[in-house]
Amino acid sequence: MEGRLSEEIEVKVPASEAWKVYGSLQLSKIVVEGLPSIFSKVEVVDGDGSTRTILHLFFAPGTAGPSSFKEKLAVVDDENRVKVSEVVEGGYLDLGFTLYRICMEVIEEEGQKGECIVRGSIEYELREEAAANAALVSIEPVVAVMQDVVWDCFFTDFE
Structure with a gap:
């Protein structure tokens, strides 16, 4: 079984500025500080934020499910x-x-200088015997991260 969820938000900053946050390890710091009810800690296991970097994310105490990944x-x-x-x-x-798999894309809006779209998506595959667990997949945590970055870094209303 497989599936995909996606959501977009509009950000009133240039794509190059938004990418400085979404494309860096700064995103992890913002997630922990801005969403303490979801994540308690993020550790860089290996790497510098480029491709092949490994992160260890810890869920906040009291959250249902695994404690980390x-x-x-x-x-x-x-x-x-x-x-x-x-x-x-x-x-x-x-x-x-x-x-x-989680994907974050920062897209320059055509004809809208100084604005961009941030798209977050989740792709997943799971074994047939675990098909009921597809109900656990939610785009809401990804949207919360996208919105938290907007509030913490750009102080912008999103629509």
């Missing part, structure tokens, strides 16, 4: 402003998923 940055494409991470240990993989 490790993800690898599979793609960090500065030219196209795309970051793709894949869970490589724990988290959804412990629940029967064979793939759990």
Whole structure:
């Protein structure tokens, strides 16, 4: 079984400025500081924020499910402003998923100087015997991260 969820928000800053945050390790720091009810800590296991960097993310105490997971940055494409991470240990993989991928894209809006779109998406695959766990997948945490960056870094209303 496989699936994909996606959501977009409008950000009233140039794509190059938004990418400085979404495309860097600064994103991890913002996530922990801005969303303490979801994540308690993010550690860089290996790497500098470029492709193949491994992060260990810890959920806040009291959250349902696994306590942590490790993800690898599979793609960090500065030219196209795309970051793709894949869970490589724990988290959804412990629940029967064979793939759990999060993608963040910063897209320059045509004809709108100083504005961009940030698209977050989740792609997943899971074993047939764990198909009921597809109900656990939600785009809401990704949207919360996207919105938190906007509030913390750009102080911008989003629509």
